[in-house]
Amino acid sequence: MNVLTFDSKQCERIRRHLDAYLSNELLVETTSEILRHLETCAACTRELETRTQVRDLLRRAAMSQMPPEGLRLSIERRLRETRPGFWGGSRQLNWAVALAGIAVIVLGGMVAQEWVRAQRGRRIVAGVLALGVSDHIQCAIKGHNYPQVANPPEVLRKKLGPQYAGLLEVVHQNLPGFEVLEAHICSIPGSSRKYVHFITRGRGTILSVILTKNDGAQLPSGGAFRSVVAGNVNLYEAHEQGMNVAGFESRGYLGFVVSDLDREVTLQIADQLVPPLNAALQAAG
Amino acid sequence: MVGEGPDGGAKAPPFRALETDLFFRPKVRVEDFEAAAMGHFPALYRTARLLAQETAEAEDLVQEVYLEAWKSFHRFETGTNCRAWLFKILFHRLHHFRRRWAKAAKVEGFERPEDQESIAAEPAVAHEIRDEEVLGALEKVPVEFREVVLLADVQEFSYKEIADTLKLPLGTVMSRLSRGRKLLRRELAAVASSYGIKPGKEQASTGESA
Numbered sequence: 352m353n354v355l356t357f358d359s360k361q362c363e364r365i366r367r368h369l370d371a372y373l374s375n376e377l378l379v380e381t382t383s384e385i386l387r388h389l390e391t392c393a394a395c396t397r398e399l400e401t402r403t404q405v406r407d408l409l410r411r412a413a414m415s416q417m418p419p420e421g422l423r424l425s426i427e428r429r430l431r432e433t434r435p436g437f438w439g440g441s442r443q444l445n446w447a448v449a450l451a452g453i454a455v456i457v458l459g460g461m462v463a464q465e466w467v468r469a470q471r472g473r474r475i476v477a478g479v480l481a482l483g484v485s486d487h488i489q490c491a492i493k494g495h496n497y498p499q500v501a502n503p504p505e506v507l508r509k510k511l512g513p514q515y516a517g518l519l520e521v522v523h524q525n526l527p528g529f530e531v532l533e534a535h536i537c538s539i540p541g542s543s544r545k546y547v548h549f550i551t552r553g554r555g556t557i558l559s560v561i562l563t564k565n566d567g568a569q570l571p572s573g574g575a576f577r578s579v580v581a582g583n584v585n586l587y588e589a590h591e592q593g594m595n596v597a598g599f600e601s602r603g604y605l606g607f608v609v610s611d612l613d614r615e616v617t618l619q620i621a622d623q624l625v626p627p628l629n630a631a632l633q634a635a636g
Numbered sequence: 637m638v639g640e641g642p643d644g645g646a647k648a649p650p651f652r653a654l655e656t657d658l659f660f661r662p663k664v665r666v667e668d669f670e671a672a673a674m675g676h677f678p679a680l681y682r683t684a685r686l687l688a689q690e691t692a693e694a695e696d697l698v699q700e701v702y703l704e705a706w707k708s709f710h711r712f713e714t715g716t717n718c719r720a721w722l723f724k725i726l727f728h729r730l731h732h733f734r735r736r737w738a739k740a741a742k743v744e745g746f747e748r749p750e751d752q753e754s755i756a757a758e759p760a761v762a763h764e765i766r767d768e769e770v771l772g773a774l775e776k777v778p779v780e781f782r783e784v785v786l787l788a789d790v791q792e793f794s795y796k797e798i799a800d801t802l803k804l805p806l807g808t809v810m811s812r813l814s815r816g817r818k819l820l821r822r823e824l825a826a827v828a829s830s831y832g833i834k835p836g837k838e839q840a841s842t843g844e845s846a
Contacts, residue, residue, distance in 0.1 A: 374813070409820065429703060
């Protein structure tokens, strides 16, 4: 290589900057310094020309590489077959989170509402079933309106009257282990309400089966409040004044099975008795 | 009449299914991605082709770049430099491949600061050199330098962008560019001298051969 001997210090300095000059990365002052030098230095001018020429050759050669059109098409096809990441982006994720949030609020609200409804439902059930408990306590327990030895069936049938006499057999048949001591129509002092009352004895205690005309009391519908479905009748239960009571609705009547037996036992007894009793009431009209 | 075949206009491309997705309706649409990214396909391909060992490798590389870019397109902010982003993905891939075989031992040698800018006259190169010869010369430049030269001289990225794309310090970008260009000049000078072009002199005799 020919070593240039003139002005070498200045040329050396300029050449160090030539690459940056070529890439347009120099400060304005440095650029003008280079331009000033090039005006007077043929060697450096030639050097810059060479470098520019090489760059242009490289550009031209690189551009001569034609990208295969088939590759572009295949990429575009693949793009359409591929889902973008994360269900299409973070904004969609936020959208999903927002939806989830709304769902939580809505479901939470529904749960809360359901809870309130359940509370109210349970209060209604307890209120209705309390009727049966108070009838049982008033007539059978406090009033002790039953004999030690069971009244004979024909006496009971007479007491019940033609409308309800037929129920005696139903109660008798479907209360295994219980003896029907008494059956009558009770009336409550100071009220127009009457009720059909069967007083039975078994399992060491007194159990009442009570039927009363339903004047507008309505047990809440929905699975949350009924305890058992006996036949096709919904059974409700409550605990009032030390008694367990199972209640049901049947064609204008409310029915109760009340005793101080366990709630399980009470429900079991009612489960057996209520369907035929319901059927008999339906048949009686 | 002619254009409307029985299934002509009605046939929806498969991505339509995404748009009707009820809950995770994608914001990003493949058309938007293509509009932003496919224009850089030739540049990406050329760069990949000049850095990869062979054509098939370059094609795979470019395809992977696009699929990866598409998958993370939701993270790409519209209005920012899509070309720089795509190149970044390209080099991330390239370097990942490269790390497997070539350890940096070779590069160290080339980067020694002993390589001061000499004021020896650079060999001149001739305009007559053909593209294939230029590419042949380029191929002889080690890939670590080649990539910087391509990004600076062909793609015209700034030093800063190159440093960003290659994850290199700015100083390394500058020294590699300088070294890479010099190596390319030497390779080209070798080609030129095989044509009988003497360095540093304009040829007066070439007029006869045409």
